[in-house]
Amino acid sequence: MSVTSAVAEARGLTKVHGRGESRVPAVDAVDLEVPEGQTLAVMGPSGCGKSTLLHLLGGLERPTKGEVWLAGRRVDTLSERALARLRRRSVGFVFQAFHLVEELSAAENVELPVLLAGHSRREARRRARLLLDRFGLTARARHLPSELSGGQRQRVAVARALANEPRLVLADEPTGNLDSAATLDVLRVFEDLRAAGQTLVIVTHDERVAATADRLISMRDGMFVDDTRLTGAATGWLGGLAGLEG
Ligand SMILES: Nc1ncnc2c1ncn2[C@@H]1O[C@H](COP(=O)(O)OP(=O)(O)OP(=O)(O)O)[C@@H](O)[C@H]1O
Numbered sequence: 001m002s003v004t005s006a007v008a009e010a011r012g013l014t015k016v017h018g019r020g021e022s023r024v025p026a027v028d029a030v031d032l033e034v035p036e037g038q039t040l041a042v043m044g045p046s047g048c049g050k051s052t053l054l055h056l057l058g059g060l061e062r063p064t065k066g067e068v069w070l071a072g073r074r075v076d077t078l079s080e081r082a083l084a085r086l087r088r089r090s091v092g093f094v095f096q097a098f099h100l101v102e103e104l105s106a107a108e109n110v111e112l113p114v115l116l117a118g119h120s121r122r123e124a125r126r127r128a129r130l131l132l133d134r135f136g137l138t139a140r141a142r143h144l145p146s147e148l149s150g151g152q153r154q155r156v157a158v159a160r161a162l163a164n165e166p167r168l169v170l171a172d173e174p175t176g177n178l179d180s181a182a183t184l185d186v187l188r189v190f191e192d193l194r195a196a197g198q199t200l201v202i203v204t205h206d207e208r209v210a211a212t213a214d215r216l217i218s219m220r221d222g223m224f225v226d227d228t229r230l231t232g233a234a235t236g237w238l239g240g241l242a243g244l245e246g
Pocket of ligand 1: 017025026049051
């Protein structure tokens with residue numbers, strides 16, 4: 001059992017990439033608790049270990065040392081099969097480069113994880129319809145990713161990440177490939193998630209994105225060098241959005 005009721009938890013989490021001469025300590029003995037409903041932004045210079053941290057929390061990579069807990073279950077000791085199952089049901093991933101299936105329509109991209117989790121086609125369609133509607137994409141449901149703008153693609157990717165109602169959403173530079181207008185669209189989506197109490201960890205280089213979170217962790221050389229609670233409307237989602245509109 002997990003020590004706390006945090007949605008995501010890490011204890012002494014360490015990841016070393018490579019061996020010998022090419023050994024790179026990417027994440028260095030970090031402790032973290034992400035409580036239910038928290039929006040956490042992680043910032044830091046390129047190569048400081050942000051993406052590795054996200055991959056470890058979501059069970060995409062295994063730690064060299066330390067523990068990862070997700071929704072009360074220890075993740076790092078699970079078999080590949082059990083881990084894949086847990087990822088599918090409990091974690092939603094959003095990537096900078098969208099990673100949509102190019103041959104499938106927007107709706108089919110959202111339906112896919114629902115089908116893979118063993119639900120009926122009817123249920124998959126129902127969820128896709130609701131999520132695309134929630135993010136203003138109903139008119140784009142039959143479009144292929146190549147027929148969508150960057151902001152629309154990322155909104156489809158967020159809808160897909162939510163399709164199995166995950167306890168945790170992990171976003172790696174979700175606005176990194178977007179211009180200001182599209183960034184604003186995607187931030188509105190994250191505002192919606194936050195208002196709905198979705199637990200969320202966002203890695204970002206964009207201070208405007210980070211300013212919209214409840215909490216900001218700064219990383220350097222694989223370690224946390226600052227952990228700040230952001231408070232008040234000025235640093236909340238509306239403050240972040242106002243900054244974007246100029
Ligand atoms: N598969 C890998 N094999 C070897 N080294 C790796 C691997 N993945 C990451 N690294 C190294 O680990 C360190 C942390 O990488 P990571 O991608 O986590 O950093 P980051 O903070 O997300 O960087 P960026 O902001 O540029 O995306 C870097 O030095 C990187 O080169």
